[in-house]
Amino acid sequence: MSTQPGASRPQTADSATEDLSTTEAAVAADSLEDPELDAAAAGGRIDREAVHQALLGSWPKERLAGRRNAANPVFWRDDSLGMDAHRERVLEQSRKLVETGTPALAYPVKYGGGNTAGGNIAAFEELVLADPSLQIKGGVQWGLFGAAILHLGTEVHHDRWLREVMSLELPGAFAMTETGHGSDVASIGTTATYDPETEEFIIHTPFRGAWKDYLGNAALHGRAATVFAQLITGGVNHGVHCFFVPLRDDDGNFLPGVGGEDDGLKGGLNGIDNGRLHFTNVRIPRDYLLNRYGDVAADGTYSSPIDSPGRRFFTMLGTLVQGRVSLDGASAVAMRAATAIAVTYGNQRRQFAGGDGDEVTLLDYQRHQRRLLPEVARAYAATFAHDELLRKFHEVFQDIADTPENRADLETLAAALKPVATWQALDSLQLAREACGGAGFLAENRLVGLRADMDVYATFEGDNNVLLQLVGKRLLDDHLARLKQDAVRTVASQVGSRAYRGIGLARLGANVGDFGRFGRSVGWLRDPVHQRQLLAARVEEPIGEIAAALARVRNESKQVQRDVFNQQQHKLIMAGRAYGELLQWESFTRALDRFDPASDTHRILTALRDLYGLEVIERDLGWYLMSGRLTVQRARMVSSYLNRLVAKLRPHAQDLVAAYGYEDAHLRAKIATGAEAERQAEAAQYYEQLRASGDAPVHEKTLRSQRDRR
Incomplete structure (x- = not known):
């Protein structure tokens, strides 16, 4: 201590x-x-320069790269757009963001990534200055959906999906929160029951409160989701685990057994297609379980490198702390x-x-x-x-x-x-x-x-x-x-x-x-x-x-x-x-x-x-x-x-x-561009010239004061 x-x-x-x-x-x-x-x-x-460097922090190169993205009009929010158009703009912006290379910073070099966890977040958080919807949609895709595959999956999952996640060829949702349970993840109702005869998990939402809710990419764009569910095998519930579950076909239609709704207009972040998902006995292969911390053998036997169910649960959730x-x-x-x-x-x-x-x-x-x-x-x-x-x-x-x-x-x-x-x-x-x-x-x-x-x-x-x-x-x-x-x-x-x-x-x-x-x-x-x-x-x-x-x-x-x-x-x-x-x-x-x-x-x-x-x-x-x-x-x-x-x-x-180092292209607030200073200078010049001309009107209070003195 x-x-x-x-x-x-x-x-x-x-x-x-x-x-x-x-x-x-x-x-x-x-x-x-x-x-x-x-x-x-x-x-x-x-x-100012020394303070600026201190504020940039431990990853100045990556943070400045994020600021360059935020200063690019391609990524700016367009306040004239309604919800539907805003969503499509943010999806297209996300694709263009891939071209900058910043979404790949957190991923292994093997898959074309930059292998810098800290640098990734330093660059990523600056996107708030462009459009918070873009930052959060990117966070859903690469910081939650992709991160779940990276940190909860193993090499077979990485080889199968990470490249498509990084390139946005595979848009995904992160399906943890339920209508009936938000912060209490341990009590979620969705189940994943193992069937040893077919070597498949059956993903099911048994009641309305177990619907996955408030999920970015769920209403429109997500083709798959990392779904958190209670893993049941051999009649035993081994607690919450994460599964890769396909959602839609290439035409955007829900796959059999998958359903959902659009969350609609929200108080903010309307460039993100938040929605609800539910599953009716959806079957997925056994190896779609992201099994870094818990696995199920073909015969249904469960195993984990962490014996304690509680510690296992918190370890899995801890990998998503980013x-x-x-x-x-x-x-x-x-x-x-x-x-x-x-x-x-x-x-x-x-x-x-x-x-x-x-x-x-x-x-x-x-x-x-x-x-x-x-x-x-x-x-x-x-x-x-x-x-x-x-x-x-x-x-x-x-x-x-x-x-x-x-x-x-x-x-x-x-x-x-x-x-x-x-x-x-x-x-x-x-x-x-x-x-x-x-x-x-x-x-x-x-x-x-x-x-x-x-x-x-x-x-x-x-x-x-x-x-x-x-x-x-x-x-x-x-x-x-x-x-x-x-x-x-x-x-x-x-x-x-x-x-x-x-x-x-x-x-x-x-x-x-x-x-x-x-x-x-x-x-x-x-x-x-x-x-x-x-x-x-x-x-x-x-x-x-x-x-x-x-x-x-x-x-x-x-x-x-x-x-x-x-x-x-x-x-x-x-x-x-x-x-x-x-x-x-x-x-x-x-x-x-x-x-x-x-x-x-x-x-x-x-x-x-x-x-x-x-x-x-x-x-x-x-x-x-x-x-x-x-x-x-x-x-x-x-x-x-x-x-x-x-x-x-x-x-x-x-x-x-x-010393923050933000420019007009980052702030984009007209009152912070010097326009107000110009207005004030114009007004001061007007009154100065008016007084100098001798044509300035006399204020009523001045006249009253003069009369009182007489």
Whole structure:
């Protein structure tokens, strides 16, 4: 277990409160001045190219290739199209995407692929900037349907189907979700019963709730599907397995026993032909079972390299974690796009007269700064965290560090970051839309369209609340394991005892403490050690409280224990979300080490990191006050310092979003092209010339003032 900063000695809740009280006078004396940040704000600037390179992450070549695709008008969304035409356009775009070579990046070289799991997702997620429907349709084809064959099948399946999947000669659907079961995959109703006499599996949906639903490529284009079903042989159910099932003939007609419906118009992503599928005793050959983790012999004997049915199930689903990883990255792309559009517009649009009579730039208003600059900070935090997640994913799926422990960590990290990032993206898009006023509501400025398309990100590849519950359970298991290891028999004394540092997931990167204090002599709130303690306490204390509640009923019936656990569900999910935010803060902190600590870039990005962390803390100030983690006076200082931070970061806002590296062809928002600046310049020139001409009308208020003076 690694030790995090500020965790050199355990603290009890009382000692933590005592420590806060003893430093109250010092903090009160601190005027919250920051000479280094003041100097950077006054004249320094970030090194935009260096920051740009850091934001590109570990696969800059592949990410830039993805951006070139996104900047190509061939792949752009056409807002004038209805659903049917949009679907056909996206299908044709997918075929053209094959020609670029990017869809093949994740596949083995043997089949013409690039053999780079991380590089594939880096390129793929940038397609959000072209059309989210294209990104998701590609994700269905190559990231789900094809990935299921690649990761759950064996060489015979790869040789049979992968080339056609990669070339889109074989469009496919990923048939896991059912109308009656979404996130609870283990309970799906579709069955695959083995018939030893014909050596075939019989795929069947026994009731309406077992229909496969919300499937991309199912309504029109899919010719086959990877179908998840309960494998039954010899009267024994061996749990969920994956099967290759043909759907349609070459003319697009359903094969015998296969049926379905079109899901129709959706709230977004209408370039994808989502639909429902059902099967009535559809027979497929025995070797259409994707049998990497479970096989059935000709006589019906089942075998698996993994004895435990539960571990086998989670191993199979874990191979498909890339969907969650890519959604995390696509959300970071959307956040960057939203903040680039809104900050650019806010830097050009003027509203309401200032003291000198000229109208004020929107971003000069404190409220506008408090709306947009924290979103920029979140975009940076999400970007750096995603790159670390992507590196972990690459290490596992390229067999660099593919261990059960690393796979478990990867699954938990993805389950923590995907919900946080998708919610953040939706919030950023909405805040950016509102910050741009009526202009933000126009489709031509992209914000409403992006938000509509990304709305479903919060529930597919796992409902966010369900995923965070999985994270919370992992945190709780680690907490209980640590207590058991320490031979502690009660958890009550552990509640709020120390920053959460025992989680195995801390292995993701170096300790935050490795970066020291960044050469800054600043107040308590700006100390990264204290920031981390506060963010980590928001994870550990609820987990400790849940453990205590469960300990009190450990000798009760199973039903009582379930009821008590259910009563803790909200707290568990909030702890999972806090953990995802902690991961983002830590990733941002590690990213700071790429820059010279004496540089303006480091100082400004450190302030942006502080803005991210303190804004998260401000959101939960009530909890910090009730838990005794912050005094009232220090809680007030959080908001005061945030106001100061946004004011000091305001001169750098345009540089910070420009460092993303997005061009007009990526954003395609008219209000972010400089058109507003031209309008403002035209208006200013008009009034200047009018005043100079002497023909300017006199305002009624001026006349009244003159009369009153007489």
